[in-house]
Amino acid sequence: MAIRRNRSWATAAGCAVLALFSASCAAGDPTARATQEVHVSLVDKDTVTTFLNRLATPDGQVVATRAAVDGARQSVALAEERDAPLHLVEGPLPDAPLPGERARVGGFAVVAVPAGRDLHDWLGSRRYHAEPIAEREVAVSSAPRGQRAGAPPQKRATLDGEAPDIAIDAGFLEARLGELSGATPVTVGGRTVVIRERGSDSGRSLARAWLRQQYEALGFTVREHTYRSGWSEGVNVIAERPGADPSRVLILSAHYDSVSNAGADDDGSGIVSSLAIARALKDAPLRVGLRFVAFDQEEAGLLGSKAYAQRLERDGQLAQVVGVLDLEMTGYDSNGDGRYHAIHCNENTSADLAASVESAAESAALGLVRAEACTNRSDHAAFWRYGVPSVAVAQDFFGDDGNPCYHERCDRVDRLNWDYMRRLTQAVGVAAAGIVLE
Template identity: 75%
Template sequence: MMATCRNRSSAAARCAVFALLSTSCASGDAGAPAAEVIHVSHVGKDTVSTFLNRLATEAGQVVVTRAAVDDAWQSVALKEEHDSSLHVVEGPLPAAALPGERARVGGLAVVAIPTGREPHDWLGSHRYHAEPIAETEVVLPPTRRRQAAPAPAGGRAAFAGDAADIHIDAEFLEARLKELSGAAPVTLGGRSVVLRERGSESGRSMARTWLRQQYEALGFTVQEHRYRSGWSQGVNVTADKPGADPSRVLILSAHYDSVNNAGADDDGSGVVSSLAIAHALKDARLSIGLRVVAFDQEENGLLGSKAYARMLDQNGQLEQVVGVLDLEMTGYDSNDDGHYHVIHCNENTSSELAAQVEAAATRGGLGLTRTDACTNRSDHAAFWRYGAPAVAVSQDFFGDDGNPCYHKRCDTVDQLNWDYMRRLTQAVGLVAADLLIE
C-alpha cells in the first residue's frame, strides 16, 4: 500500500502519513499488474461531479475518485490491495485506528477489509457503516447539481391555510407491526405463519408476500425489483398509486430486512409507518404519483436502495422523483420527549425537504422536537449519490435515547412507544399529503 497526502497541514505531517501508509515495493511481484490508485478527498458540496463514491459530511463531501482532485480540503492517494478491499467507514470513530485502517479523511475512515470477511465482523460492531469502493463511476449531469426543491402539488405555497390533512390510525400501526415482527400470526397463501425474522431468504420472502397483500388490498399496483450486487441477490418491493401528472413521483421508503431478528423497530416500524401513510391516502386524488418502496438488504450495506437508485438513474427516471422520504426506525422514545431526526446533511436541496417535514410536525401540534444528525447509513444516502433530494426521518437514534435493543433479539414490539410512532408517522404523512394532494 502506498499513499500520499495533500491537505492544509505541514510537510512533516504529510511525510508522517506517507510513512504510515506506504509499504516496500521490493517485496512485490514484478510480474503482477500495477495496482490501481484511487483518491479519497474531502471537498466542498457538489464540487466534484465524477466519482466512485460520495458520502456526505455536514460541511462537504468525501469523494473517491480515479483522478486527483484539485483544491480538496484533504486528499489521500491509496493503492488497491490484492488480498483485501477498501471500504469507506462512517462512525462515530474511536480515537484509536480501526482494524485495517489506512487513512482518515473528512471524519471518515478508509479501511482494508480482508477478502471473504464481513465488514461488521471485521470492524467488531454493527454501528459502523462500511461502504466498499465502487467499481463504476457516477457522472452527475448539470441538471442534478443543486436542482430545484420539490414544490408542493398544484404550485401551492408550502403549508398554506388550505394545506392537506390526513389521519394516522394508531390501532392500524400496532396491528400491522405486530404481524410484521412476529408478535401476531398472519395468513399468507391460505396458511397461518409467524414472521419471526426478516434476515433469511425465507423470512424476507414471507415479508414480501405480506407487503404485496397489504398494498394490493389498498388498491396500489405492486411490483418486485430484482437485482444482483456482487454475489448477493435481493428483491425490492414497490407499490404505486398514480397521480394526475405521470411525470412526477414522491417516494416513501423503508427497509424490510432485519438482522435475523424480529426487527420491530429496525425497520419494521418504518415499513409500517409507510403502510399507514399509504392507507390514509388510499382514497385521495393525487396530483403526482406516490410510490412506496420497501428496500431489501439495507443491513448488508444498503444494497437494495443502491440498486434501485442506480436503476432509476440508468433508465432516466430519477428526474421524475421530486423527493424521497425514508423512514428509518419510528417507534422508540423511552423518555417520551418527542425528539426525532430529519437527516439531510445539507445535500443538494434535501434541507428544504427536511424543513417541510419539520414545518408539518409543527403545524400538526404533534409535540415533536427535531434534533440534528448527519449520517449516510440508511437508504436515503443511495439517492444522494445521484443528486436527488432525500431525507431520513428517524427517532432520536443519534441523541441520548437510542434503542438498547438495536440489532439484538430483544428488538420486539414491547419496546415501542405507540403514541410516539403515531405522531412521527403523522408528521411524515402531513408533508406527503402536501406534496401529493392538489
C-alpha cells in the same frame, strides 16, 4: 447495519491459493486487477462528479477517485490492497485508530478489511456504517434535481397553510408491526405463518408476500423490482397510485430486511409507518403520484436502494421524482421527549424536504422536536448521488436515546412507543399530503 464485502474478496481469496504455486498472483492470473491508487478527498458539494464513492458531510462530500482532486480541502492517496479491500467507515469514530485503519478524511476512516472477514466483527461493532471502495467510477450531473435541462417543474417541498387532515391509528401500527415482526401469526397466501425474521431468503420472501397483500388490499398497484448486486440477488417491492400529473412522483420508502432478527424497530417500524400513510391517503385525490418502495438488503449495504436509484437513472425516470421520504426506525422514544431526525446533510435541495416534515409536525401540533444529524447510513443516501432531494426520517438514533436493541435479538415490539410512532408517522404523512394532494 451490516455492509457487504467488496466483490474483490473472492479474487483475493483465489490469489491466496494461487500464490502457493505462483510468485505473482497478477502474473499467474491474467484476469487479476492490477493494484491501483485511490484518492480519498474532502471536497465542496457537487464539485466532483466522477467518482468511485461519494458520501455526504454537513458542508461537503468525501469522495474516492482514481485521479487526484484539484482544490480538495483534504486528501490522501492510498494503494489498493488485494487481500484487504478498502472501506469508507462513517463515525462517530473513536479517538484510537480502528482495526486496519489507513487514514481519516472529513470525519470518515479508510479501513482495510481482510478478505473473508465480516466487517462488523473486524471493527468490533455493528454501529458503524461502511461501504467498500467501488471498482468502477461513475459520472453524474452536478445540478440538483429540478435544475437539470428537461426536468419538470417541481412543487416547493414545504408545507404552506393549514396542515392536511391525516389520520394515523396507533392500533393499526401495533397490529401490523406485530405481524411483520413475528409477535402475531398472520395469514399469507392462504396459510398461517409467523414472520420471525427478515434476513434469510425465506423470511424476506414471506415479508414480500405480506407487503403485497397489504398494499393490494388498499387498492395500490404492486410490482417487484428484482436486481443483482455482485453475487447477491434481491427484490424491492413497489406500490403505487398515479397522480393527475404523470411527470411527477413522490417516493416514501423503508427497508423490509432485518439482521436475521425480528427487526421490529429496524426497520419494521418504517415499513409499517409507510403502510399507515398509504392507508390514510388511499382515496385522496392526488396531483403528484405516490409511490411506496420497500427496499431489500439495506442491511447488506443499501443494495436495494442503490439498485433502484440506478435503474431509475438508467431508464430516464429520476427526473420525475420530486423527493424521497425514507422512514428509518420510527418507533422508539424511551424518554418521551419527542425528538426525531429529518436528515438532509445539506445535499442538493434536501433541506427543503426536511423542512416540510418539520413544518408538518409543527402545524399538526404533534409534540415532536427535530434534532440535527447527518448520516449516509440509510436508503435515502442512494438518491443523493443523482441530485434527488431525499431525507431520512428517524427516531432520535443519533442523540441520547438510541435503541439498545438495535441489531440485537431483543428488537421486538414490546420496546416500542406506539403513541410516538403514531405522531412521527403522522408528521411524515402530513408532509407527503402537502406535496401530493390536489
